[in-house]
Amino acid sequence: MKNRVKLSSIVLFIAVCIFSSCEKEKNNEPDILIESEQISYNFHIRPILSDKCFACHGPDANKRESNLRLDQAESAYQALEESPGKFAIVSGEPNNSELYHRIISEDPSEQMPPPNSNLTLSDLEINLIKKWIAQGAKYEPHWAFVKPQKNVPDIQSEWAKNPIDIFIEQALKQQGLSPNPKAKPHELIKRASLDLIGLPPSPEILGRLDEFNGEIGYEQYLDYLLEQDSYGEKLAVLWMDISRYADSYGYQDDNIRSQWPYRDWVIHAFNQNLPYDQFLTWQLAGDLLPDANKEQILATAFNRNHKYTEEGGVIDEEYRVEYVLDKTNTFSKGVLGITMECAQCHDHKYDPFSQKEYFELYAFFNNSPEKGYEGDVSISKPAKTPILWIDQKDTDELLQFINHKDTTSLSVSVMGELDKSESRTTYILDRGMYDSPAEKVSPSTPASIFEFPEEFEKNRLGLANWTTHPDNPLTARVFVNLIWQEIFGMGIVKSAGDFGMQGDLPTHPELLDWLAVDFMENGWDIKRLLKLILSSATYQQSAKITKEHLEKDPDNLYLARAPRLRLTAEHIQDLILASSGLLHHEIGGPSVKPYQPAGIWESASSGRGELATYIQDNGKDLYRRGLYNFIKLTVPPPKAIIFDSSNRDRCELSRGRTNTPLQALVMMNDPMILEASRVMAAQVFDKEQTVEEALDQAFKRILCRSMSSEEKQLISSYYQDQLDRFTDNPEEIFPTLNIGEYPLREQDLKPQVAALMQVIVSLYNLEETITKI
Template identity: 70%
Template structure:
């Protein structure tokens, strides 16, 4: 039976009255007449009910399921006349009586679970049951469809804006005006190259007139080699790239040619479906060349033990588990690792399906242990050897001046397939039932007509029927640009993940991406050409009241730069940056003793050997990453520690970050070098300050700012003139040559002012 409009209205009023801002899933009933299982009910059941009444059969209570239609509509075993849920009937639905009961022995969830339904959640379930309790497949496991963009006003530049403006209007918001040209130039340059725009670039594009249009700016930035370096930061986090093996001895490894390949692939605009196919299974392609095999190093970036006495099979299994978890999280956006030991508690993935996925990676000849640190190789079996002939041929993008051979850990297949078993509780020495390679049926059945190996997995993953792959990558690109994905939980599109703020837009972009050849640069240009992207970042009171997290994008997001790009900005603006593309990792300045404190005292990396010369001024992407001692400055600014796959970083604000920007040798050295440069290039200190300001903050200085900084300069100048013994001590920082002519009070004073510029929030903030 259907609930009356009057009763429904009363229930909705109760829902809205009882909903608080603290609820994780926002309830928006004004936009739909029918309550959605996916967007209103499933999040409640997943949070409060699926632990005991969900997919995990081993933990299921009373043999009762609420995650499937069949389970929810079933009659109770102890009373066949009663139903778990009777669509359209509250009185005949046991669930309704249990969630509204005042008897602690009957109430669900039980009080001892420390879970409780709010009044708003109970009312939502009431309306849903009364309206028919319609179940829907989980939105992320349904093939995306390209719906028509809604018709909106003239503000929209492209289809993205049509979806964004429609949702914005439904929240009572309106878009911000367009940002100033210098703001857009800085924003686009940081988003596409990770580097600040030079004063020359700012002047060239000025007001976006004639040939110097905004579109041409985007094209030029994507043609810059820095594009591949900027994109590679995200992919190094996903592929858990590092320069050491982790675990106890943590010796050196040589996976950096893989990083060179990733930069090259992004700069060549390799289609995304090819990009991940080569990484998953380049070695299995017909007549595979060394570039395709090199790409498979993606799978081999996990940690390796070099500790004597370990059990080989135990660690070999660990490595395969890591591969499985990386692919599922990084490429599919699902938490398959939760099913290693038991059926997933929330998502429709069984332990059997986990090990069927595991089976794709279980056929490589790698070993769990290859010897202790004294005989360790910089690459583990299977190995790709690269010589000078390769570097002048198919691998000419690898930047390597040494004449010795390079060795990289890559993938290979055993001639005779290794059997795969479900492991009891996920333990390496507890095999049970044998399984064949396959994929979770809830996502997409694995076709019968393709290979049951990694190449077949890649074909399954890049099939246009696969509901996840394109959605997940499009969401990652959105996250790169706006700081937060359309799905906030970028690595979890499952039941416990966040709902998309703009589901129709996400699907439209995913389908459009596939229809246009999985073209990454086109996707980014599409996003960054939108009016949504080009808005001012100015915040109004209404923004803070209605949408403090900027979920609905009525303004540009203000985001601190990633750790690597903070280093890049400082080096580039000072003129110190060495724009060498690719090559081995470098060891910049490091706090004394911190490396050795975490070392075992054995192997090539037992002590820190800082690099010299140009190597000190490379981009942050190339900093050496030892897993047991991640770069401390980068960690302070929330970089990944690279010991596992990560698809997003947090952004924190801590006093340590300010201490880094005020005291780091790199920042002080860059300030000293830039001070010497601007004083030499300009006749007055005021002009020198304005030039430094434009290089660092990427805009012209205002009169008020000029007065403040000039006063500070004069204060510091007086200080150094009064205490000449402090001049050289202040300037002697870093290894860049300090010329005798620059050892004076003016340079020392200007250096202090530039340090303060680097410490401005605006400096390291996009928008």
């Protein structure tokens, strides 16, 4: 016991020494920063004030103390009302600045932030503020509200393949890091395929690896991927999250809706490479374009994907207002990347958006003939007013991209505009309540972002023109950041839906600006943007992690290596179906209902309507891409939710990436995965002559590479164990293989197929299988 106590004391002593050393090291770095660097309001000071001061001294007039705003220079420089002759900030003089005295004070009656706020400033934060004041206390407009500039660092680089790499290399040098070597050809080919089409490369493509060793071959491969129909399906998953697409209306009855032609349009628009400015304009105001056609009107379904109630007894105006609020919030978050919804009930506490500006933006969406309540579930239509009707002539001509197999008309909820004689008056709603109108407002946009030009009409088309105007500082930045997030797992701005004061600062601000301007200068071309990123040396690095990476940049913020990212829920399904040969490549059409545990829908249903009971689809519909899985808002697909899919009840720009035991249970027991494994096992034995060849082929189809000698020995040993098991217990063969609806052939009921199926299930459960490396 004494020895154990003595050992514990030694361990504790060592831990304290290490901790103290780390603290000393951590504190030394900021001292160097303070001694050497010009302090920036945007990147050093504003985040401190925003976290610790703006709640009481920020934009929200209702919460402001002492009539002092620290978010505006003119207010911060003024004499204090409660202390005549004193100033919160005196430029160049921290010792005469009341702000500095308050943050270093130990007197509880003077100390800021006040002790009861449970907020404190670190020594580093205090020193930063002191030096900033000493340097002149220069305020800057919020970085995201300043028009981006296209400047490339003037450095020479042997590593860089395009301007992206110049920015990345400069930041790496500042962090004392160097880029990784280039990824191996098979890694790069798999990575690009997963990023651009969401599917693994076929064995035929892998067999031509040598052709892609040169830059020309790789560029050609990217062009090939960008021309596949699967490209539009891959990118559509992101936009379905943003547009909150679902196949039901939500709320209690949660009946079926028919918005899927809008999803078909999104896939088509991406495949046709519709410029992003047009892509947005059609969705915001396609119905207001001169001589608008049905495709442009269909695009406005973007605004109508929110939840609807079908319950009797609700107040029509209450829900109509709720729908307009949703449109406003989706636009501001999904397109502008700002948390405008925070200003619905009061002035924004952190960003320069007033409640008045919120309802001025709301006014653009407030003139639709949409209703709050349109009848109960028993008499409801698949679409709500206003409705676009699509007939067979439309799908034969203009709307050929809509996958509609019969001659019945389709109905889609879209936007419409009231005549001027019927137009609604918009009011600020007190506390955001539908029945508390206050001051009257007209359509407009937040002045802090970009003044609404007088020549633009004050309707949704004018809003679309404002949104895509070259002087708008947000739209292009937000979208290129989303694409960066799609590729690298995290945007240059981590908080993809919040470019405001409380959002994350960009890790590479100059790169973000360069990408945004370049994107606009080149016609808002999405395919070109993706190819630019995938052609960079940054993208083509190996994902190998070193000790130095973990010490200096554990989160890979500066991209000294390619990221290792688990695939999204939809693309895990896609990879398994594609590699097994089960994937049905049909594009578009109504959503499908794959395998799902029994009773889930029924336990969360009102018992009324078409979706009261889950009726599983059959045949080829079981093997569609994850994009087409039916989404019921009150009960989203359980497997997808386990893998962090959006539940689609609101606009989402980013998904989490958790790692839970439930995910492992899905990968080991899901009927689709087991079925795919036994189908692949049978297919491989049909083609290959020997067990060794069969194992090699299965491994290559799933992992997209050849086995190492160690892996081959391990997998062969496992196969032999399973073969012995089924040979000794033939009664287990049928129950093992009898999974899923794909026909089970009599000739496959043998130990070899069952054993190989178990090997394939294990391969699907490898981290490498469902991770983009």
